Amino acid sequence: MNHSTDSDSTDWWGWVPVAVVRSVSGLRMLAPPRLADSSGALTVRTRLHLSPRDAEVLLELGGFLTHLAARDLAERVRLGEEHTREDFARRKRALTAVTSSRWAGTITRGNNEQWALARRTQAAHLAQLHAAIATLRSRLAVPIAACEVISRTLGYPSAGVRASKQRRLAKLEAVAASVGADALAGRVHVVRGGRALLHTRLHLEQAGMVVQEWERRWFEARCRIEADGESGKRHGNETISITPGGTVTVKLPPAVASRFAAHCDRRGRYTLEASCSFSFRSIEWRGQVEANRAVSYTIRFKEGRCYLSAAFTSPRPVLPEGMDDEQLMGAARAGGILGVDHNADHLAAWRLDAHGNPVGRPERIEVDYRGSSARRDAQVRLACSELIRCAKAAGATALVIEDLGFDTSREACGWAGASGRAFRKMVAGMPTAKFAVRLVAMAHRANLAVIVVDPAYSSRWGAAYWQRATSTAAHKTSRHDAAAIVIGRRGQGLGARRRAEKTVPRKTTEATATRKGGPRATTRGRVVTEDHRPTAAQTPTRPGRAPRTRACPEDRAHDARHRRPQATVQPAEDRSRQATEVQSWTQDALQLSE
Template sequence: MVERSPSGLRVLTPPRLTAPLPGLAVQTRLRLSERDELILRELGGLLSELAVRDLAQRAFLGEDQSAADFARRKRELTALTSSRWAGTIVRRSNEQWELSRRGQTAHLHQLTTAIAAIEGRLAVPVASCDVPTRTRGYPTQQVRAAKQRRLQHLSAVAARVAADLAAGRVRVVRGGKDLLRNRLHLDESGVDLVRWRRRWSDARTRIEADGESGKTFGNQSIQISPQGSVLIKLPPELATRHTASCDRFGRYRLDATCAFAYRDADWRSHVAAHRSVGYTIRFDADRCILTAAFTPLRAQLPAGMDDEQLMKSALAGGVVGVDHNADHLAAWRLDAHGNPVGRPERVMVDYHGSASRRDAQIRHACSTLIRHAKNVGATALVIEDLGFDTARETCGWTGRGGRRFRALVAGMPTARFAARLVAMAHRAGLAVIVVDPAYSSRWGAQHWRGATSTKSNKTSRHDAAAIVLGRRGQGLGARRRAEKTVLRKKTEAARSGCVGAHSGAGTEDHRPPVSVLQPASVARSGPKFAPRTAYTMRLADGAGQRSSPPKTVRGGPSSGVPYPVPRST
C-alpha cells in the first residue's frame, strides 16, 4: 500500500547512497582443441548429471533440510568426484532452491497486489471515482467484465502458488523454461530437433569450481596461472579414462590458454597473491566461455565516516541528475547549491533487439553519462528508483493505451541499467544516489521548464525532470525558491503567527492538513465566515469551502472584536 500524506500525495522516500559492488566477474573465450572439447564436454556431462540428482534431493527435502542432510549429500558426491567438486554442486543446488523460493514469494506478492487492485476498482461503479480512496472505476461495462474474468484467473494462480509455497515445492528447469517450451512447440520455434538438443545440452552443461584463499592460484579444481595455462582436476572416473592426457594427480592441462581483455591486470595480481578466484566454464553454441569471479581490493574509506558524512562528500562537487526514458536519458548538471549549469545532455538509446544488443546499449549509455559527469566536474550521479511491479494493474490505463504503456515499461531494463551504472561509476570514482521518481516530470514542468527555456533552446519535460531528480538527491525541494508564506501584504492575522504554521517552505515535505492552519479562534462550532487571510480557510468539519467574508466585517484574531454571526435561515 502506497503511503500518502494528508493532502493525498505520495510520501517520498529519502535519497540513499549506493554502496560499491563487492564482487567482479570477467569472462573470455577459450580456443579449444578437439581433445580439450572432448574432455570438457565429458566433464560437464558428468557434473551436470550429478547436479540434477542433487537438486532433486534438495527439492524433495524442502524446508526440512538439516545439517546432517547437507553432510550426507556432500559425502555421496565426494565419493564420485572430489570434495571440492561436491561442495560446489551442493552449494549450487541450495542456491537454486532458495532462488526458486524467493521467486515464489515475489510471484505471490505480485499476484496479491494485482488482485487487490482489481477488487478495489471493481468495488467502484463504472465511470466513477471514489473520492476518499482516489480509486477509479473501470471506464465501460465491457472492460469491467473482462477484469472480472481476469480476477478469477489470478485468484486460481495465486491459490496454486500459495499451495506450493506452503508445501515447500519448487519448480526448477535446468536449461531454462524457454528451451523447454521450444521443445514442446518445435514447429513454431523454427528449430529442428538436432539443434534443439545441442542447445539443451549446452544450457545444462556447467563446469563450476569455487575458489579457496591460500591455495595455489586461488583454486584447486581449476587452476589458471598468471601466464594463462589452465589446469583442471578431473574426477577419478574421467582421470582413469584419459590416463595418457593427465598427470599422476589426475589433472589435465588444456591446450588452450586464458587471457582476459578486461581487468586483466587485476586478475593477474589477484591470482599471483593466491587469493580466492571462482571459475565457471560453459558452452554457447560452438564457443567455450570461461568466467572468473573474484573480489578485488578496494581503497578503504576513512575511518569514522558515517552515512551523513559520506553523502556530504559525494555531493561536494555537484551532481548530474538523470531521467531514464524509453528512448533516451536526459541528464543535467547541478552545482552544489542545486542550480542547473549549462544545457542538458541527452543520450539516445534503443533497447530493441537481442539481449546482447540491449546490453551494448546499456554500456554505451553508462559510459556516456560517466564521461559527461567527469567532464563537468560532478562527483555523483542521481538516478531514479524505477520499479514497475504494479504497473500492470494499477497504471489506470485500459485498452490500447494501457497495452502500449505496459509494453513500453517492459522494454526498459531499469534494474540492469542501475546495476551496470553503479559498478562502472564507482570504478570511475563517482558516487551514485538513488531517489524516489514520484512527481518528477510534473514538478519539473511546473517549476523549471519555463525558467530554463530560451528563445532558441526549449527545455523538455524530461530535461526539467532531471533537474528535480538532481535536487532531490541533494536533499533540496523541487521549487526554485522558498515558498512565500504570505501572498498578500502583512496583516494583523499574519503578525499573530497563525500563517507561519507551514515551516517546511522550500522543501518537498508535504503541507500539513489545512485544518492545522486555522486560527485558534475558529472553533469547531465557530462561525461560518471568517476574514480573508493569506491562506485558504477550511471549515473544521472538513467541508473545505472557500468563503469570502462580508464587506462589513471588521476585526480579526488579534483585534479582540468578535466575528459577526450570520443570521439563521
C-alpha cells in the same frame, strides 16, 4: 573474441515487498535516499579455441557435473524449508565421494543459492498478484466511467473492459491461491535450463527447430563448469587453474579422469591445449593471479563455442572507511551530483551543485534497447560509460538514479486498450535492473558513488516546479530533464519544490488592511500591506500539471472526459511551507473617496 562485464552483487537491489505508506492527502511517502553498495566485483570473459580432444574432455566433464548438480538440486527442493546443516553436510559428503571437495562445495552452494532465489521470486510474485487483485477489486467497485471522490479511483471506461477485468480477476485469484499454497508448503518450482526452452520441446515445428538442435541448446543451457576460488591457493584456484601465461589446467573427477588417464597427470589434472588470454582488465586479473587471491572460473558453451569467465573482487573503496551512513552520504554529496532520469529511449542527466541548484544545461544520452540481448547489453554499457564521462567532466562525485523496479502490476499501467499494452511493452523493454547493477559497478571503478532514491512523482513534480523555471528562449527544458533535477535533489536530501520567490508589495485600503492583520505603513490615507496573492509555485495544483483554466478548449474537453476531483497538494515533508500558509486572493473593492 573477448567480452567483458562489470558486474556486482544484486543483493542490494533485490526487490522486497514493502507496504506503501501514504500521507493524509493520499500521496506516497518517499523512501529516504541510500548509497548503493558495491563490492568491487569484476567479471571478464574470453573465448577458448578448443582442440578436438579439449572439447571432448570438457563436454564429458560438463555432462557429468550437470547430472550431479541436477540430482542435488532436486533433493534440495524436496527438503524445502526443513533443510538443516546436517542435510547440507550429508549432501556435500555424497558429492565429494564421486568428485572432490571443491566440486562438491561449488555444486551445493550454487543449488542453495538457486533455491533461495526461487523463494524470493515466489514471494515477489505473490505480492504482485495481491497488488493486482486489490487494484482490480477497487476499480470494479466503482461504476462505469465514474470516479470515487475520496480515493480518486477511476472506474473502467466501458462494459466490455469491465467484463474482461472481471474474468482477469477470477484468473488472478486462482493463480494467487495456487502460489500461496506452494509458499505455505515451502515448495518451489525450478527448471535447470529454463521452463521456456523445456516447453519448446513440445512445439518444435512452431519454433522452427529439429530435435538435434533442441538437444544441443538444452545441454548448453544446463551445462555449467564452475569452480570457486580460494585466497592463498596457487593462482587463486586449485580446481580450474590458469597461470599468468594463459595455461589452463582442470582437475577432473575420478570417473572422468579414468577415461582420459593417458592425458592427465597422476593427480587427475588435465592441461588444455588451448591457451587463455584476457584483452580486457588483463592487468587486474594478472595481479589477482600473481598475488594468489581468489579467482572464480566458469566454463560454458554457447552455439557450439566455449567461453571462460573469470570473476574476482578488487578491494578499492570509493568512499573513506570508518564512517557511519550519515558521514558517507555527506562525503558522496560533497562535490555535487548528477541526477539521472532513465527513460525508454534516452537518459536525461543534469548536474546539480552542493545546494541543489542546476548547473549549465542537461545532457541527453540516446539509447535503443530494441534487438537481441547482446545488443541491449551493449547499449547499457555505452549509456553507463557516457554517464560516467559526463559526471567526470562536470566534477560531480556521485550519480543519483531511481529505484525503478516496475514491481507494480499491469493493472496500474493503463486499461486493456492499445495504449495500455504499448506502455507495458515499453516498460518491459527497459533493462532497469541490469542498468542499475552495471552502473554501480562501473561507477565504483571510476571512484563515483551512486545514490538510489524513490521514483514516486519525480516526473510530475519536475514538470510542475522546474520545467518552466529552467526553460529559456533558446533552450526548452523537457519533462524528463526537469525530472532529473528532482531526482538529484532527492539524492541530496532536498525537496522537489523550489524556494518561493519574493512577492511585490501592493497598496490596499485601510479597511482591507485592518481585516488582514493591521497596517504596516500609511501614505496619504492608504495603507501598504503584504501581498497575499500566491505565486505559481505556491498554487495547489495536481502534481506534474500546470494550473488549468476552463477558458482553454483543451482543458474544457479534458474536464468533460475525466470527471475527477482536484488532487491535493504534495505532502508537507517535501514542501518549503505548510498548506495553511497558502491563502486565496480576492480583488479588494475600489475606494471611491478619501
